[in-house]
Every structure is written in C-alpha cells, then in structure tokens.
Amino acid sequence: MENERLHSEMNVTKDGVLAYRIYFEQSFEQLPKRFLELEADRRKICIVSDRCVASLYLQEVETKLKSVCKNVVSYTFPAGEEHKNLKTVKDLYRFLIEEKFDRKDLLVALGGGVTGDLTGFAAATYLRGIDFVQVPTTLLAQVDSSIGGKTGVDFDCYKNMVGAFHQPKMVYINIQTLTTLSEEQFFCGMGEVLKHGLIKDKAYYEWTIQHRDEICKREENFLTEMVRKSCDIKRMVVEKDPLEKGERALLNFGHTLGHSIEKLMNFQWLHGQCVALGYGIASWISMKKGFLNQKELQKILETNKEFHLPVSFSELKPEDILAATKVDKKMEHGTLKFILLNGIGNALIDRTVTDEDILDAVRHFETTIRNGENR
8 A cells, every 4th residue: 555655646845855746647537536635625626728628628527526615616718839928927927816816716727838837937037926736637747847846837929938946735646638739749858758868877877768559559567667757857946056056957958958948939839849959959968968879869859759859940040049058047148058968867957058060060960950960
C-alpha cells in the first residue's frame, strides 16, 4: 500500500515544509476527496477552462466538485495562445467580482499551459492573491507548466512578459486526458519531456528513446512513469530555487531561442515544438564551445525527429531571431543568460554566448540542417 501511495502522489516542499501535493490518477474519480483536503466545501470554486477543453471535461469535473462543494461556477474563454493576455485576465477578474469571490475562495485551472498560466496569474493578482489548483490536461502542462508556480500572460507579441510566482495548492494529473490529445499536441509535450532528461538525467533521456514505441502508442503504464519522472525532475529543481535565482534557470534550456521563434512565427508552432528546436540550436552552440561532442548532438537531433519534433526552420531571418532574444526575460544587465549542455544530462548556465555564436547556430539550422546535413 505504501508503494501504491508513493506512486499516486508526490510532495513538493519549500524550506523542508510541505507546499503542495501532485496527484497522479487514471480518472477524475478522486477529485472530490482531494478537494476536501483543501476544505473546498467551505469555498466558492471557479473552474477556468478554454472552450476546447471545456467541451471534453468541464461537465464531468464540475459534477465531481459539486458533490462536495455547494458553490461551483465556471469561466471559459476561446482556446489558443492569442487569448493568453491581459484582456482575458481582465474579463476573468470581472467575472470573479460579479460572482463575489473573496480571498478564501479558489480557482481551478482545467486545461493546458495557456489555461494554467493565465489562471495562476489571475489567482496571484486578484485581491492580492487567492488560492488555485492545477488540473492539467495536456502532456506539456502535466510535465512542466503546472508545476513550480510560474504564472503569466503574453504582452502584445512578447511571451510571458507579465507574470508572478504563485504556487498552486495542489496539482491533480489525470493521465487518461492524454489519450484525447491530437498527435501534434502530444508530441509538443515531448519537447519538455526530452528537455528534462537532457538537462538533468541521462538515464531518463535514454529511457524515453528505448520506450519510444510504447510512449507513441500512449500506453498507460509508460505514460504514468514518464509524467511522474519528469515531474520529479522539475520538483527537485524548483525546491532548490523557487524564484529562479540560480539553478532553476536550467529549466529554460531551449527557451530563449524557442520563445523568439514562437513569437516570430506568430504562435503557429506550439510551445514544445519551438523549445525542441531551440534546444537543438543550443546543443549546436554547446558542441561548438566544446561541451558536447558531435555524436551527442546527432543523437539529440535524431531523437527530436523520432518524436516528430522540428530540427530546422525556414521563412525566418536569423537577424530577427537574434533581435527577439534581446527582450527575453533571461537577460541580466544586458547579458543573455544562456543554457548549454556539458554532455547529455548535465546543463550549465553560460554568459559568454555572443551574438555571432547565436547567428552562426541559427544560420546553420536554417540552411545546413534543412538540406539534410547534421554537421
């Protein structure tokens, strides 16, 4: 029984004290029980979801929560990154005010990374902060964005430029929701899964490669193990550095260039796809600096291909990608804090990456890689 309990939940601590729990389930059956642990029967609850996810899960989740909570309402907004902005947050604020939500009440983010980030930011700022719960339904959200307390929205075309650190009170992961994802959405999440192995755990990275077939078939046992291991890697990093003053920056591997590409493509590519391309380019810079060998670089690029993640791009100017990095949140005193690999499974922070390093790498992926050459 103890092993079963450990398999179904994970504790996230802060300064050695329990901050919140991550639950791994195969359905929404345990939602009422878990919400009672938060004394949700005394609170008003607002479930926030985009319309796409709402059509799949809102009625079931609402019914489950109404069995233990007297006052449950829902707020839905149009799906898509283009709606992750201050206007949507403003509309949510108005809804909460009209429903008379106070500081003791609770928001529930039901959906992917856009919903989780937006709901978390609203929770962090409404009445100077109220509690919220993450119920992630995409692979990317389950392994990454639902954990760690980073919340935020895009400002104009700038990714996650407005935000706050605000930890959830609980993360409830229903692995079965992964079966309803499109192929593109599922493999988008693999960009963050593979990133976790690359920065912290070579054995885990090898495991994902060895079990590619089972993962692609979405076999439940393998998905559960994969999601749990990725969550554990992020948990360990976040516990050591909750406000990203040091080691937590390693989680940004691939994000500096990935966010730039994502923005310039007007979000036509999904986040995980852009991150995968971004860490491919960062791996090339790592090789050029002598941290990574050619064989390791080749393995990273081939693994991306096997999981239907991009290794090249077109129709973007390298100079525009470089310019976009200059407004990245990871700039410090005018210097870009770049994440590189010192071998697979070992990331490092590097502040010596130059504009020319970036341009050389981006040009390589724009031309050489696209023509089928990986060196």
